[in-house]
Amino acid sequence: MESFRFQPGETPVLLSIPHVGTMIPPDIAATMTDAGLAQPDADRHLDRLYHFAPALGIGFMTPLCSRYVVDVNRDPTGQPLYPGASNTEICPLTTFDNAPIHKPGQEPDAAEIERRIGAYWRPYHEQLRRELLALKERYGVAILFDAHSVRRQVPRFFEGTLPDFSLGTADGQTAAPALVGRLMNVLTASERYSATLNGRFKGGYITRTYGNPADNIHAIQLELTQATYMDEEPPYGFRPDLTAQVRPSLERLMSVIVEWAWEKASGRRRSGYL
Numbered sequence: 001m002e003s004f005r006f007q008p009g010e011t012p013v014l015l016s017i018p019h020v021g022t023m024i025p026p027d028i029a030a031t032m033t034d035a036g037l038a039q040p041d042a043d044r045h046l047d048r049l050y051h052f053a054p055a056l057g058i059g060f061m062t063p064l065c066s067r068y069v070v071d072v073n074r075d076p077t078g079q080p081l082y083p084g085a086s087n088t089e090i091c092p093l094t095t096f097d098n099a100p101i102h103k104p105g106q107e108p109d110a111a112e113i114e115r116r117i118g119a120y121w122r123p124y125h126e127q128l129r130r131e132l133l134a135l136k137e138r139y140g141v142a143i144l145f146d147a148h149s150v151r152r153q154v155p156r157f158f159e160g161t162l163p164d165f166s167l168g169t170a171d172g173q174t175a176a177p178a179l180v181g182r183l184m185n186v187l188t189a190s191e192r193y194s195a196t197l198n199g200r201f202k203g204g205y206i207t208r209t210y211g212n213p214a215d216n217i218h219a220i221q222l223e224l225t226q227a228t229y230m231d232e233e234p235p236y237g238f239r240p241d242l243t244a245q246v247r248p249s250l251e252r253l254m255s256v257i258v259e260w261a262w263e264k265a266s267g268r269r270r271s272g273y274l
Helices: 034-038 110-139 177-188 205-210 240-264
Strands: 004-007 013-016 059-063 142-150 165-168 195-197 217-225
Touching: 004 110, 013 110, 013 240, 059 110, 110 142, 110 205, 142 205, 142 240, 165 177, 177 195, 177 217, 177 240, 205 217, 217 240
Parallel strands: 013 059, 013 142, 142 217, 165 195
Antiparallel strands: 004 059, 165 217
C-alpha cells in the first residue's frame, strides 16, 4: 500500500506537507477514541491551498496517513522538538487539547510504534532525502518548503494568538539569510496579515534534519493560521473567500523561492522557464 504521494517538479524546489494526510488504517482506527477519529489537528486542505505549486515547477510530497498514525515530522528516537515544553509524540497519545487519541489500554506499544515507523514514516523520509539529493545533483542547490497550518489559539503550546505567518529556520540554521530575508519581505508587506520569524515555531524535525545551507540544501517551515483559509471548528470547511485573500501572498512567497533557487542553480535549467 502506498504511504505517500510524490510528484517531481521542474525546479530546485520541493514542497512537503507532512500533516495533511487523514487516512487511518482500520486496525488502528479500531483502537481510537472519537476524539482521535475526528483528527482535529490535521492540516486540512493545505494541498488544495497550495494547488498552484506544480504550475511554478515545484515538486511536492504529502503523506496519506494521519499524523495520529505516525507523525513524519517527529524524531523517531523520541527526542522532543522543544525540550522543556509540551510536545506530541511520533505516535501521538493526545490531541492538541489533551484528549486521549486511543481507548484505554490500546495505546501503541514499542513494537507497534516501530512497525508504524517502518511502514509509514521511513518511506516518506527515504523519498524526501532521495529527492533533495537528486535536486542538488541536478541543479547544485535544493530548497525544501515544509508547509503546516495550526489554529490561532492552542493554549497547550503557547499563550495568546499566533501571527498569521510563522516562518521557521531553527534560528537561522536551516536556510540562507538572504533567502529568508526575501521571504520575510513578502510576508511583512501585507497589511492584512501578521508575520514572525523563528517565534513559537522554529521548524520541526523535517526542517531541522534536511536544512544544511553549507551543503546547498535549504529548508524552511511555514506555519499558517487556519483561520486564513478554513474554518477552525468542525466540520473544518475550506473557505474559498478567505483563500482568495491569502493565496496571493503564498504564490508570491513560492515564486520568490523559485527565483532565488534559479539564481543559485548551477545545473541544468528548465527550458523556457521564466
